[in-house]
Amino acid sequence: MEQKTVLTLEEIYQPIQDRLPAVESKILEILTTANPLSSEVIHYFFKAKGKFLRPALVLFGASFGKHLPESAVLTAAALEIFHSATLIHDDIIDSAYLRRNLPTVHAKWNPQVAVLVGDYLHDKAIGAIFDTKSEQVIAAFLQTAGIVCDGEILELNEKNNFNLKEETYFTIIERKTAALLATCLESGAILGGLEIERALSLKRFGTYFGMAFQIMDDCLDFMGQENEFGKTLGADLQAGVLTLPLIRLIALLDERGKAEIFSKVKSGLDSAQLGDLVLLLREHGAIDYSIQKAREFTDRAALELSVFSDTPTRRSLEALLRYVVERNR
Amino acid sequence: MEQKTVLTLEEIYQPIQDRLPAVESKILEILTTANPLSSEVIHYFFKAKGKFLRPALVLFGASFGKHLPESAVLTAAALEIFHSATLIHDDIIDSAYLRRNLPTVHAKWNPQVAVLVGDYLHDKAIGAIFDTKSEQVIAAFLQTAGIVCDGEILELNEKNNFNLKEETYFTIIERKTAALLATCLESGAILGGLEIERALSLKRFGTYFGMAFQIMDDCLDFMGQENEFGKTLGADLQAGVLTLPLIRLIALLDERGKAEIFSKVKSGLDSAQLGDLVLLLREHGAIDYSIQKAREFTDRAALELSVFSDTPTRRSLEALLRYVVERNR
Numbered sequence: 001m002e003q004k005t006v007l008t009l010e011e012i013y014q015p016i017q018d019r020l021p022a023v024e025s026k027i028l029e030i031l032t033t034a035n036p037l038s039s040e041v042i043h044y045f046f047k048a049k050g051k052f053l054r055p056a057l058v059l060f061g062a063s064f065g066k067h068l069p070e071s072a073v074l075t076a077a078a079l080e081i082f083h084s085a086t087l088i089h090d091d092i093i094d095s096a097y098l099r100r101n102l103p104t105v106h107a108k109w110n111p112q113v114a115v116l117v118g119d120y121l122h123d124k125a126i127g128a129i130f131d132t133k134s135e136q137v138i139a140a141f142l143q144t145a146g147i148v149c150d151g152e153i154l155e156l157n158e159k160n161n162f163n164l165k166e167e168t169y170f171t172i173i174e175r176k177t178a179a180l181l182a183t184c185l186e187s188g189a190i191l192g193g194l195e196i197e198r199a200l201s202l203k204r205f206g207t208y209f210g211m212a213f214q215i216m217d218d219c220l221d222f223m224g225q226e227n228e229f230g231k232t233l234g235a236d237l238q239a240g241v242l243t244l245p246l247i248r249l250i251a252l253l254d255e256r257g258k259a260e261i262f263s264k265v266k267s268g269l270d271s272a273q274l275g276d277l278v279l280l281l282r283e284h285g286a287i288d289y290s291i292q293k294a295r296e297f298t299d300r301a302a303l304e305l306s307v308f309s310d311t312p313t314r315r316s317l318e319a320l321l322r323y324v325v326e327r328n329r
Numbered sequence: 330m331e332q333k334t335v336l337t338l339e340e341i342y343q344p345i346q347d348r349l350p351a352v353e354s355k356i357l358e359i360l361t362t363a364n365p366l367s368s369e370v371i372h373y374f375f376k377a378k379g380k381f382l383r384p385a386l387v388l389f390g391a392s393f394g395k396h397l398p399e400s401a402v403l404t405a406a407a408l409e410i411f412h413s414a415t416l417i418h419d420d421i422i423d424s425a426y427l428r429r430n431l432p433t434v435h436a437k438w439n440p441q442v443a444v445l446v447g448d449y450l451h452d453k454a455i456g457a458i459f460d461t462k463s464e465q466v467i468a469a470f471l472q473t474a475g476i477v478c479d480g481e482i483l484e485l486n487e488k489n490n491f492n493l494k495e496e497t498y499f500t501i502i503e504r505k506t507a508a509l510l511a512t513c514l515e516s517g518a519i520l521g522g523l524e525i526e527r528a529l530s531l532k533r534f535g536t537y538f539g540m541a542f543q544i545m546d547d548c549l550d551f552m553g554q555e556n557e558f559g560k561t562l563g564a565d566l567q568a569g570v571l572t573l574p575l576i577r578l579i580a581l582l583d584e585r586g587k588a589e590i591f592s593k594v595k596s597g598l599d600s601a602q603l604g605d606l607v608l609l610l611r612e613h614g615a616i617d618y619s620i621q622k623a624r625e626f627t628d629r630a631a632l633e634l635s636v637f638s639d640t641p642t643r644r645s646l647e648a649l650l651r652y653v654v655e656r657n658r
Contacts, residue, residue: 033479035479035482035483035486036486037482037483037485037486038479038482089444089445089448092440092441092444093441093444093445111421111440112421112422112485113482113485115418115421115422115444115447116418116422116478116481116482116485117482118444118448119418119447119448119451119478119481120478120482122451123471123474123475123478124475126455126471126474127471127472127474127475130467130468130471138459139459142452142455142456142459145452145455145456146449146452146453146456149445149448149449149452150362150364150367150449152448153364153366153367153442153445153446153449154364154366156366156441156442156445157364157365157366
């Protein structure tokens, strides 16, 4: 009966649902350009709806306050644009060809277009954040942008490192994923006028939630159907990125077992070999172990909500924690 | 005897020379990171000294004022970092393997590293601009960042377009090159406390200077020795980017001549064919025509200086105009 308590994203977003269309319009407004190529790429990219998680978190953060100001909508749009810029660049870096069930920008056009349109989105996101006129939000965002990039460079530096430690993996995902999700909640809280202590609780919630979110994302890379997840299965590993399930498996194997995995991965896995690897991950409980880690983070996140009274927004954030460890896409 | 009036950059920079070391230190200070890969790439990139044109223009702009504030040094560093970020991304886009006589970042490491380190520099530059606390400078910079990117996307969109119009070429170079040089002078002027009218004169000077600078850069792509220019000869064309000399040549050729050029360029030019093309450009006066256009822009730039009294800074900017049309690297 546990399943019953897992709501859909649409249900979870209910308290802020009425503001999301304004965020969507704001995104296209910010990105309006006379440049036909940019315009084509932008409309293509945003046509495929993502989870809109970052805008939702900004709005949730703000809706703990007495009012939900227009600047929260602007910030929500800006952070989704920033996130999109990083996705477009990430897909070049990971040579991914599928995102949200559509060819990636660098696959449909070319890496050059992906570099520049990513840069353009990046610039426009920062411009929009600046338009909030909130020094705190601007400062938080600029710091986070550097951290996200730093996390991605760290990840790149650790590619094909089969001795990657869990600790380093956690540092990478905290920077590349959790930092931005934390800033979404923090920015929303600042704009909603929350006291600093409560804004910091939400920021920590965002960090823990983000860690769980990324761990589950990495588990999903080894689970489910290709079209269901909307990305290429095993894509991380094919790109040389080691994630928690594999780090755990490697820690459990003897030298011969490790050597076997290394040589297979290095020569590139075909889908049969990928299937074998997934079986091995399951046999050794590496997926379950990772999901358990994700749950530990959602437990810590849940504790941060204890300072808030039992409002629909708090209940949504709690539901989001359940969603993230149960989701299959 | 004309040659005598062409000063070296070092001579031209004399009025602001004593502040340049502070800019260099500031760049490395802004980019300090615990990330070993980022740090390695950053030190490698900035070890090869560029012309430092953008920092010099910021300082020149500021030195027309009564004082040269510390924020001008910060802005000079930030704009050089921003420019470096665009160079690192450009080199991916143009598949260039040589910059400042050293392998480019994407050639020495890989395109992935180049994408991310470019993003990192981009973020750090914006953070530094924000630290100036000057709303005008921040707004000018953010607008320009968008314009630069837009110009690059436009250029990319026009790649391999053998019917590219001069007018479109001028729009591209105004955005991708001149806009940032203009913003350097404008930002310096704002921080130096100049009246708005004088700041705008310097901004226009920067635009015209920037147009001339890019036209000459494009001419140099077909001139001189590979190692002297520090870049690959004919690199623009090999990457499908049509610049003024070729646009002019194509305008002068008959249909058969055009068709011949198209087919040669499309199949990739070897160095003998590149040599033939250079001869053809010279025979048709396409290089001279382009240099003449550059001179028209420097003439317009010079006029903008008429509102300033005859100070060492003004004389340096005038010398810079002569330098740009006479330079060979």
